[in-house]
Amino acid sequence: MSLDDAAEELASTLGVDKTEVKADLEKLVSYSVPMDEAKQSLRRKYGDAGSSSGQSGSPPKTEIDDITPESGNVSVTARVLTVGKRSIRYEGENQIIFEGELADESGRISYTAWNDFSLSPGDTITAGNAGVREWDGEPELNLGGSTTVTMQEEPLSVPYEIGGERDLIDLEPGDRGRTVDAKVLEVERRTINGRDGETEILSGEIGDETTRLPFTDWDPHSEIAAGASVRLADVYVDEFRGVPSVNVTEFTAVESIGDVEVNESATEMTVRAAVESGGVYDVLLTGSVIEVRDGSGLIQRCPECGRVVQNDQCRTHGQVDPEDDMRVKAILDDGTETVTVILGSDLTARVYGGSLEDALDHARDAMDRGVVAERIADALEGREFSVRGALSVDEYGANLNATAFDERADDPKALATAFLSEVDA
């Protein structure tokens, strides 16, 4: 909330002149007094005893937009937007927690409830003495043993969607209590070593009209079968290799529904939009290859873990007898931003114009492994390509693992080359 808005609100609740209140507020804020405290001391100064004394020990009401990671404990009146139920491991015990978002007119905030306050989307509550902690740079509310939750009769109107129903394209890592309608495109049963020993899970891919996403079902549901359409009520979203991944749990209500249409094509985006979205599972980017990077062409991998090794040394497995492979790391630029496109061995063989064996022969004849990367660079640099694949964004940058890589047919340079070769013939 801006200083001006705060002054306006104070002036009207205290029945005093706004300019006077604003001058006082500005002074307090200039002394680095947090806005909430400043407002509180002005309430005391102008004698609004009701809200300043409050109930014993409960902090003053705070607007959500004013909460910062440094706010300490707060009391808020808010609408419950979403509720997700999850079991986590806490201090060696399985504990059930509830997570989602709360909102008032000023903003919204994530919460974690460590007790079952029987929250439902749409409820209006006053949470007294809620803790504030920082999560990923943002404040988050903790509703725990010392928090009082009171239901309010009058629903608070908020400028946000109530309930967790979303299209797959709108899911983001960190989302809780979401409900999606989707078709199961691929599913595989696997045994993993979970926190309670060996356990069976399902993993695969789901899709709707907007996009496709990977999923994991931690408590295999029989309704989740290839080709089936299902409503998944109360899923949470985390990140798997930099893209959103849907998690179905024992608390998810899984229901068979009528056939869900699936968008088979990738989402077309500019490189900038794709990178700013933080990761896209299936994206189509079009741009020019401006550089084929080091680490392209013939490479060697650890036979144990598949990591790229140099001088027969794996970072994890030490001295190894490496296996030959080939790949491309190319920088694609569409004028908005750049991304590193990674081609695996099959796509690399295609752009190189020969198999791994051919490439090894080529390098042996030239007595230089670099000739393979050089030929690839000649074939790619300066040309325009459409690339489809999974984009991940992390501390190493933006990487697109390509599933398809095609030269643009209407690329002027390609057309010119084709035309010239016709003229020459």
Ligand SMILES: [Zn+2]
């Ligand atoms: Zn290794």
